[in-house]
Amino acid sequence: MQKKTGFENSPNQRSKMKKNIKLVLSYDGNAFSGWQRVDNAKENKPSIQKLLEEKIEEITGQKEKVTGSGRTDAGVHALGQVANVQVDTEYSEEQMKHELNERLPAEIRVMDVTFVGASFHSRYDAVSKTYLYRIDTKERECVFTRKYVYPAGGHLDLNAMREAASYLVGTHDFKGFCTDRKDGKPTVRTITEIRITEEKNNYHGQEVRIYVTGNGFLYHMVRIIAGTLLEVGRSERDIESVRRALEEKDRSLAGQTLSSIGLCLEKVEYKK
Amino acid sequence: MQKKTGFENSPNQRSKMKKNIKLVLSYDGNAFSGWQRVDNAKENKPSIQKLLEEKIEEITGQKEKVTGSGRTDAGVHALGQVANVQVDTEYSEEQMKHELNERLPAEIRVMDVTFVGASFHSRYDAVSKTYLYRIDTKERECVFTRKYVYPAGGHLDLNAMREAASYLVGTHDFKGFCTDRKDGKPTVRTITEIRITEEKNNYHGQEVRIYVTGNGFLYHMVRIIAGTLLEVGRSERDIESVRRALEEKDRSLAGQTLSSIGLCLEKVEYKK
Numbered sequence: 007m008q009k010k011t012g013f014e015n016s017p018n019q020r021s022k023m024k025k026n027i028k029l030v031l032s033y034d035g036n037a038f039s040g041w042q043r044v045d046n047a048k049e050n051k052p053s054i055q056k057l058l059e060e061k062i063e064e065i066t067g068q069k070e071k072v073t074g075s076g077r078t079d080a081g082v083h084a085l086g087q088v089a090n091v092q093v094d095t096e097y098s099e100e101q102m103k104h105e106l107n108e109r110l111p112a113e114i115r116v117m118d119v120t121f122v123g124a125s126f127h128s129r130y131d132a133v134s135k136t137y138l139y140r141i142d143t144k145e146r147e148c149v150f151t152r153k154y155v156y157p158a159g160g161h162l163d164l165n166a167m168r169e170a171a172s173y174l175v176g177t178h179d180f181k182g183f184c185t186d187r188k189d190g191k192p193t194v195r196t197i198t199e200i201r202i203t204e205e206k207n208n209y210h211g212q213e214v215r216i217y218v219t220g221n222g223f224l225y226h227m228v229r230i231i232a233g234t235l236l237e238v239g240r241s242e243r244d245i246e247s248v249r250r251a252l253e254e255k256d257r258s259l260a261g262q263t264l265s266s267i268g269l270c271l272e273k274v275e276y277k278k
Numbered sequence: 279m280q281k282k283t284g285f286e287n288s289p290n291q292r293s294k295m296k297k298n299i300k301l302v303l304s305y306d307g308n309a310f311s312g313w314q315r316v317d318n319a320k321e322n323k324p325s326i327q328k329l330l331e332e333k334i335e336e337i338t339g340q341k342e343k344v345t346g347s348g349r350t351d352a353g354v355h356a357l358g359q360v361a362n363v364q365v366d367t368e369y370s371e372e373q374m375k376h377e378l379n380e381r382l383p384a385e386i387r388v389m390d391v392t393f394v395g396a397s398f399h400s401r402y403d404a405v406s407k408t409y410l411y412r413i414d415t416k417e418r419e420c421v422f423t424r425k426y427v428y429p430a431g432g433h434l435d436l437n438a439m440r441e442a443a444s445y446l447v448g449t450h451d452f453k454g455f456c457t458d459r460k461d462g463k464p465t466v467r468t469i470t471e472i473r474i475t476e477e478k479n480n481y482h483g484q485e486v487r488i489y490v491t492g493n494g495f496l497y498h499m500v501r502i503i504a505g506t507l508l509e510v511g512r513s514e515r516d517i518e519s520v521r522r523a524l525e526e527k528d529r530s531l532a533g534q535t536l537s538s539i540g541l542c543l544e545k546v547e548y549k550k
Contacts, residue, residue, distance in 0.1 A: 032421050032422075034421045034422060085481060112419075112421065113421050114421060115418075115419045115420070115421055117418065146387075147379070148304070148387070149304050149306040149386060150306060150426065207480055208479055208480060209357060210357060
């Protein structure tokens with residue numbers, strides 16, 4: 007319960023007391039329709055944004071917009087999504103985290119709550135994001151990872167994948183590597199790193215992990231990059247074709263859009 | 279569809295053609311009521327044994343008992359459970375695996391099918407089993423591991439746990455480390471190894487993993503061993519008390535029975 011402050015009827019006073027709350031969130035994408043609140047959605051899964059706004063309202067009595075660092079699509083997971091919301095509360099950071107987790111379903115957890123300066127904006131202030139795309143390269147189905155890892159089956163040529171990835175690092179027009187939303191918005195982005203590792207997972211699986219870090223991502227961009235690199239790893243496409251898809255800004259020259267199942271927003275970074 | 283062989287009406291001929299099929303199974307314990315078929319069960323989750331028997335019957339037209347290397351309890355996972363069933367089939371090993379996986383829910387997978395000698399028995403012939411108990415030692419809730427790892431929260435003293443575990447290795451009467459079923463059956467078992475590791479998991483978690491290998495396990499034995507070692511790791515119990523619980527064969531002197539959530543049957547081994 008919120009304590010009464012005596013300022014409830016004074017909008018001016020009230021706005022002075024608002025806290026800007028930064029949330030670090032982890033969620034299992036399988037349980038949600040994606041980040042964005044869609045009013046009158048037909049989908050029976052809730053959106054993450056809507057769910058958070060409802061719980062914030064339950065806790066504080068205030069209907070406020072929760073802003074995410076970006077919209078993750080339906081099915082996409084997050085280990086460290088960041089969001090912020092401005093509300094009037096007397097709860098401490100720890101209390102707010104506890105109150106939210108008490109009310110949220112187990113498939114989403116608030117990992118961290120911090121009160122930040124009034125100017126902090128989870129989307130505009132983000133300087134980089136890292137996405138992880140996980141690919142299982144053993145020819146098997148795994149009951150434990152099936153909702154989190156893309157089952158590609160079979161050996162991948164990591165050296166070829168890394169060489170192809172190197173063409174994508176830097177500042178480029180990624181028009182060929184996104185699903186065009188026909189909104190005319192700029193498609194230039196900077197990828198600072200693509201790191202590709204191979205490791206055993208907890209279930210005797212063998213995974214190739216593609217970590218992509220950049221200043222921002224276009225619609226489906228990481229999934230198309232992963233799909234293109236997967237085709238290179240399988241020797242279904244040559245390395246040169248990746249450079250060509252980039253230069254010619256032609257979506258049809260890049261690879262398939264891989265499923266959301268293997269995609270996870272690992273972290274979002276801000277200026278210190 | 280099975281090809282007709284012309285022997286359908288001749289029980290003698292038919293039994294000669296029976297194949298003894300060894301199955302290696304992986305399952306997510308959350309989806310099942312446990313291994314054992316319970317007729318007229320009230321539980322809405324299916325038992326693994328019953329499900330396999332139904333699918334075998336669908337494929338071969340024969341109602342046969344599927345025998346497991348042991349009964350895993352409700353909620354317990356398996357990476358490499360072994361079972362066998364004797365049926366008359368003209369399918370190859372690969373075809374049988376395919377037919378089963380086509381029909382089984384995604385939470386259980388047949389990892390391997392082999393036709394073995396008529397005398398092979400998945401329970402009697404097992405020479406050792408390895409169980410894994412997973413404990414998350416970070417103070418956090420994880421949306422990805424919450425159904426597979428026990429959330430213990432906080433540092434554990436691994437050296438103390440390993441020393442306590444060393445008392446349990448060998449041939450002992452484990453009466454103090456099982457839930458008594460009052461069936462008067464012998465409670466002497468041999469543990470050949472308890473290996474305790476600490477590692478990061480795929481989701482930035484920190485896990486302590488307790489691998490227990492032995493010739494057989496009593497009811498709740500691994501979960502009580504894990505619970506006892508957890509208490510040692512937390513310095514809630516001294517190492518000496520573990521030896522005493524074993525020697526005095528007194529359940530009340532051992533630790534808590536940990537939840538099934540962290541338990542997984544890793545593998546079952548047979549004579550070569």
